[in-house]
Amino acid sequence: MLLVIGLKHSEFKEIIPSPLIGQKAPAFELPTLNDHRMVNSSSLRGKPYLLNIWASWCPGCRVEHELIMSIADQDIIPVYGLSYKDAEHDANRWLERFGNPYTEVLVDEAGKVGIDYGVYGAPETFVIDSKGVIRHKHVGPLDVKTWKKELLPLIMTLDQPQS
Amino acid sequence: MLSMPAIAIDVLDFQSPQEAERFRALAAEIRCLVCQNQSLADSSAPLAQDLRAEVLEQMRAGRTDQEIRDYLVARYSDFILYRPTMSVTNLLLWFAPLLMVISGLWLLIRKLRQATPSENSTVSGHDMPDSED
Numbered sequence: 001m002l003l004v005i006g007l008k009h010s011e012f013k014e015i016i017p018s019p020l021i022g023q024k025a026p027a028f029e030l031p032t033l034n035d036h037r038m039v040n041s042s043s044l045r046g047k048p049y050l051l052n053i054w055a056s057w058c059p060g061c062r063v064e065h066e067l068i069m070s071i072a073d074q075d076i077i078p079v080y081g082l083s084y085k086d087a088e089h090d091a092n093r094w095l096e097r098f099g100n101p102y103t104e105v106l107v108d109e110a111g112k113v114g115i116d117y118g119v120y121g122a123p124e125t126f127v128i129d130s131k132g133v134i135r136h137k138h139v140g141p142l143d144v145k146t147w148k149k150e151l152l153p154l155i156m157t158l159d160q161p162q163s
Numbered sequence: 164m165l166s167m168p169a170i171a172i173d174v175l176d177f178q179s180p181q182e183a184e185r186f187r188a189l190a191a192e193i194r195c196l197v198c199q200n201q202s203l204a205d206s207s208a209p210l211a212q213d214l215r216a217e218v219l220e221q222m223r224a225g226r227t228d229q230e231i232r233d234y235l236v237a238r239y240s241d242f243i244l245y246r247p248t249m250s251v252t253n254l255l256l257w258f259a260p261l262l263m264v265i266s267g268l269w270l271l272i273r274k275l276r277q278a279t280p281s282e283n284s285t286v287s288g289h290d291m292p293d294s295e296d
Contacts, residue, residue, distance in 0.1 A: 019239075110213070120196040120210055121197060
């Protein structure tokens with residue numbers, strides 16, 4: 001058992017555990033794509049949501065896109081996109097071409113909010129509950145199996161928006 | 164390749180040699196997460212560039228080295244530091260060998276005590292086996 005723990009810590013790990021799980025999602029104020037309205041992270045509270053870190057330069061984002069689209073289509077949970085270190089027109093072109101699943105796209109061109117969220121690549125997907133607490137982080141392209149086995153069951157336990 | 168560290172860091176504009184020195188020391192402790200076995204000081208990866216800018220910005224905002232380390236660890240876990248901080252898991256790792264030796268000795272002593280008839284052990288706490296098997 002100890003050997004296993006030891007190996008896990010000594011090897012370079014592709015998945016770095018996020019210390020932010022169970023913590024309040026770091027606050028931000030970011031402009032939206034295109035209309036550049038400033039959105040404060042506190043205004044996202046009150047309902048659970050996904051925060052999907054993506055970029056047009058990111059091949060993994062293309063891989064998970066179909067799933068992200070279907071999650072948004074089925075109205076399971078709102079998906080906010082964080083356009084991470086991307087140029088606005090590239091982001092737009094990508095969304096026009098592959099579809100826009102996002103309730104809102106927030107632009108983090110410098111990647112500063114990314115650092116605050118411990119992002120070290122794209123895509124990454126955070127599950128944030130209605131109180132603004134990070135409940136789960138998925139690193140890399142989200143796949144149907146992980147979605148069904150990990151994220152969806154968690155989302156089902158989160159309190160639903162008060163109507 | 165050997166000149167990489169200098170290139171990676173010299174992009175930043177330091178205000179003084181002291182600041183450059185402090186930055187270099189701190190950046191060398193921070194692991195570049197997206198590049199295997201490179202410190203933040205050595206990497207030209209975009210994330211490393213961003214993190215370097217963040218470190219310098221926080222230095223200039225008057226944060227101490229420890230505050231900057233804490234900031235990064237709170238977001239990226241202590242994996243981001245080459246010298247990990249003491250956490251419960253790390254404590255377990257560091258002291259596991261000692262614990263194993265102690266528990267091994269304890270088991271050995273217990274076994275040997277059981278092997279020796281208890282009436283004979285008059286000198287308590289200082290038992291020695293009569294013979295090995």
